[in-house]
Ligand code: SF4
Ligand code: SF4
Ligand code: SF4
């Protein structure tokens with residue numbers, strides 16, 4: 055294990071560690087463009103040049119490996135001068151169109167220019183013009199003028215997805231990124247190139263011009279697009295999610311996420327409902343509504359076999375634990391079902407065929423056997439009669455519009471149909487009681503992914519209208535029924551989950 | 559906490575002042591002297607007959623906003639949101655969109671200023687990198703009878719606007735194809 059001295063501090067690293075990583079271990083950031091920890095290091099941008107004692111010239115920190123006794127300076131006069139020169143070189147042909155560039159505010163070139171160069175251009179010759187809006191793929195747009203040719207995007211397609219769509223064409227200052235003839239940047243992970251692009255050369259069609267990055271607040275969250283549950287930065291502005299960006303998590307998704315999941319944030323915004331409705335009345339407070347619901351259930355005098363509870367593979371573990379407690383002890387349901395999204399396409403990288411983020415949490419609370427009783431079974435049992443009251447957790451349904459209408463038609467025939475939902479739709483209009491609930495961006499909750507990794511996220515912003523967290527619905531319903539309720543906080547639910555686990 | 563009391567001494571007024579009438583007469587005499595002076599000599603009149611007569615505004619007076627346009631009549635604004643970010647009253651609403659003309663790229667599909675909420679600070683003009691927004695119209699915000707009419711949209715702001723000769727995106731004389 056070689057030991058090196060970087061800026062006067064000693065660090066011992068495994069053999070083969072590049073200087074840039076060793077510096078990072080000491081908390082020293084070496085400016086860089088082409089280096090990315092998950093990709094190979096071509097050392098082509100020269101931004102990371104550092105001074106190594108006894109070396110004849112400056113060396114790239116991303117490429118040179120630490121050797122024993124090496125002495126490195128990352129902020130010496132020579133290094134800073136080199137950095138300025140590299141920046142000036144890159145900016146020769148850069149359009150500096152920051153006002154219309156989506157990367158402005160999170161751009162490495164902008165940051166380093168402000169930190170090290172901050173000089174007006176000395177250039178008197180013309181800049182090379184290139185195509186500014188080049189459609190490089192269905193989800194991604196390429197701007198040749200902004201590109202600094204670091205080849206991170208090319209290496210991503212070579213080394214991470216293995217699809218190799220991209221390459222550098224032409225030479226010198228005419229160089230640009232292009233796809234190989236007849237190809238498009240259309241792999242299911244294509245939008246990751248926009249995250250790793252250090253400048254605004256690659257932008258997603260979805261986020262293009264949508265919101266300036268300095269206006270948004272970022273909350274650590276997860277993608278609920280499939281059972282992988284990739285860690286994301288949920289960037290939001292004025293109570294609306296604007297985009298997901300993958301968040302580094304070595305246990306789940308490393309630096310990446312899939313395109314479908316990235317765009318699944320739209321579900322958090324579209325067609326939301328925050329209205330609480332009991333029968334015809336939509337002006338009720340939660341306590342009033344909870345009392346009316348408890349009264350209606352008591353008046354109906356149903357047998358457990360006539361009451362069904364539908365759990366959701368979309369919900370947080372907290373909601374599932376509280377829902378289970380409510381269904382067993384207050385609703386006294388005798389039949390249990392589950393719903394969730396239908397399976398989709400999976401692959402060996404991140405995407406799972408199971409498009410539900412918390413099947414593991416569902417099984418934890420309701421047991422393995424519930425998985426045999428899905429939405430199809432629910433529809434069949436509703437048709438054959440016997441069920442007179444139904445409680446449904448907020449969930450996606452695995453089937454198309456027609457089947458949803460069919461389910462809604464059957465549900466209209468019930469005595470009582472209570473639906474917790476975050477969206478307005480035909481099912482919520484069929485419900486006798488519609489209870490508005492938050493999405494995962496608006497509540498604290500824990501989702502357990504396909505490998506059993508549990509991730510707890512916090513609310514990024516407030517839910518619409520009078521919507522509340524899923525788990526809180528059951529607390530309120532229990533209060534309306536004047537029943538004992540042990541799970542009156544997230545902490546209490548966590549205590550229950552962990553005591554369950556200890557008992558197993 | 560102990561309550562502290564500060565005593566403020568009452569002003570000492572003589573009997574002459576306290577009887578009021580003489581002091582009132584003194585005040586009235588000043589007023590009438592000025593009145594008759596203005597009536598007959600019209601010298602030193604400080605009031606002007608607004609709105610028939612208007613005061614000359616200083617050159618940098620901040621009036622209603624206007625949006626400037628390019629040579630071809632297109633709005634200069636590139637929807638960078640610098641003005642709406644700088645605005646302390648949060649009264650500028652911009653929705654950016656992609657332009658069909660690729661040489662323009664980004665433009666404001668919606669640009670609305672709430673003139674009633676605006677505090678006329680001029681930060682938006684200061685922030686604009688494109689000389690697209692100005693407050694040199696010389697018109698001051700008139701009263702509004704309906705809330706909606708205080709929202710000035712893009713056409714209304716462009717109507718007050720004029721062509722700007724500033725180089726968009728800085729001095730482009732070195733750029734190939736722009737000689
Ligand atoms: S498009 Fe971005 S990531 Fe790709 S080479 Fe250019 S600057 Fe690098
Ligand atoms: S792999 Fe799954 S969890 Fe990850 S981004 Fe895609 S849909 Fe979301
Ligand atoms: S003058 Fe000030 S308050 Fe008014 S729009 Fe401009 S920045 Fe906002």
Ligand code: SF4
Nearest residue numbers: 635636638639641686
């Ligand atoms: S600062 Fe200027 S260019 Fe930018 S959005 Fe405002 S008016 Fe448009």
Ligand code: FES
Nearest residue numbers: 086097099100116
């Ligand atoms: S980061 Fe080392 S050369 Fe680019």
